[in-house]
Amino acid sequence: MKSxxxxxxxxxGGVLLRDFFKEKTVSRSALTDIKYNGGKIMVNNKEVTxxxxxQKGDKVRLVFPPESHSLSMQEEMIPLDIVYEDEHCLVLNKQPYIPSIPSRLHPKGTIANGLLFYYRKQGIDRTVHIVTRLDKDTSGLMLIAKHRYSHSLFxxxxxxxxxxxxxYAMVHGEIEKDFDVIDSPIARKEGSIIERCIHPDGQHAVTYxxxxxxxxxxxxxxxxxxxxxxxxxxxxxSSxxxxxxxxxxxxxxxxxxxxQALHSKSLQFFHPILEKTLYFETDIPDDIKYLL
Incomplete structure (x- = not known):
């Protein structure tokens, strides 16, 4: 498997390796994980602390330890519509009716299960790092980090x-204003583990x-x-x-x-390792097109 x-x-030159890693946004916890779980910190092909x-011109290499996923999460052959992929991340177009991650109600058949299967087929020894999660019935673009380091940066x-x-969404009724901002705090609805509601003690939430x-x-x-x-x-x-x-x-x-007629149509982010901005867009699915 590829490490x-x-x-x-x-x-x-003249910089402590610890400070060099800090500048590169490698966290202390990541360095501890590398030190004690089979990774390597190397300068000019020699292990160091x-x-x-x-010194100027030194070649620094950081080898991350293998990642393991929870034994309760199984690999499954689930079709993945991958829009973009490199060594550090992938962007996929999620179909509706499939959860992003396993839960008590949906322990199998998720994007995460499909990613584990895909990684093994590609010889990638990683667990799943979802950066932008979507609800089960929401379709569209998701950002997935492919290792711990990129996950922390994203x-x-x-x-x-x-x-x-x-x-993009289709909602009931004719909205009067052409555009507006909804600034209303959201909290878990009392007595429900799923439903949310507008509540003054909820978390700050803003939608344009x-x-x-x-x-x-x-x-x-x-x-x-x-x-x-x-x-x-x-x-x-709904509010x-x-x-x-x-x-x-x-x-x-x-x-x-x-x-729910909701689709994540576009996604833009700065790739911290390639050091460039990436933008992706996907078509609106047929069931929402039908409503148009």
């Missing part, structure tokens, strides 16, 4: 709102929407998130009196579509 490693050539002093970007996603097209009984909207709360779009649109078509949990009806 993941990072390689650098030192441009400026982080107390080593680097997660930091996500927390700093640098991972940009655009959604723009009406793309109006029909006599529904509106097609473009949405962007300033925060990433569970069910955020679904809860916010306006415009639940998503198909979203029976939040007041929608399944007369014209069998799942």
């Amino acid at each position: 993941f490693q990072l390689n650098w050539v030192v441009e400026e 982080v107390r080593s002093i680097l 997660s930091l970007q996500h927390q700093q709102k640098q991972v940009k996603r655009t959604y 929407y723009k009406v793309v097209k109006r029909f006599h009984d529904r509106s097609f909207v473009q949405l962007a998130l300033d925060t990433g709360r569970t069910h955020q779009i679904r809860v916010h649109m 306006m009196g415009h639940p998503l078509l198909g979203d029976t949990l939040y007041g929608g009806e399944k007369t014209k579509i069998l799942r």
Whole structure:
């Protein structure tokens, strides 16, 4: 199986290796994991400690230990629509009706199960690191990190709102305003492990929407998130009196579509290792196109 490693050539001497790694955003926990779980810290092909002093032109190599996944999560041959892939991440177009990760209600048949199978076939010794998760019935683009190091970098970007996603949804009723901002805190609904609601003691949540097209009984909207709360779009649109078509949990009806009419259409992020911005876009699926 392929072990993941990072390689650098030192441009400026007299620097402690520990400080060099800090500059490269390699965390202390990652270095501890490498030290005690079978990884290697090398300079000029010799194993060293982080107390080593680097010289200009030194070749630094960091070999990460093998990653293991929970024994409760099984590999499954699940079709994956991979839009982009490199050594550090992949972007896939998730089909509806499939969960992102296993749960008590859905222990199998998830994107994560399919990724484990795909990794083994590719000879990649990793566990699953999902950066942007989607609800089971939501379709569209997801960002997956392929190792611990890229996961930490992408997660930091996500927390700093640098991972940009655009959604499209069909909602009940004609929305009056062409565009607006919904700024309402979201909390778990009392007595439910799934449902969320607007609550003054909830987590800060901000959604931007723009009406793309109006029909006599529904509106097609473009949405962007300033925060990433569970069910955020679904809860916010329902709170306006415009639940998503198909979203029976939040007041929608399944007369014209069998799942919430929500699609993650575009994804943009800065690739911290390739040092360039990547942008991806996918088609709206047929069941939402039908509503148009």
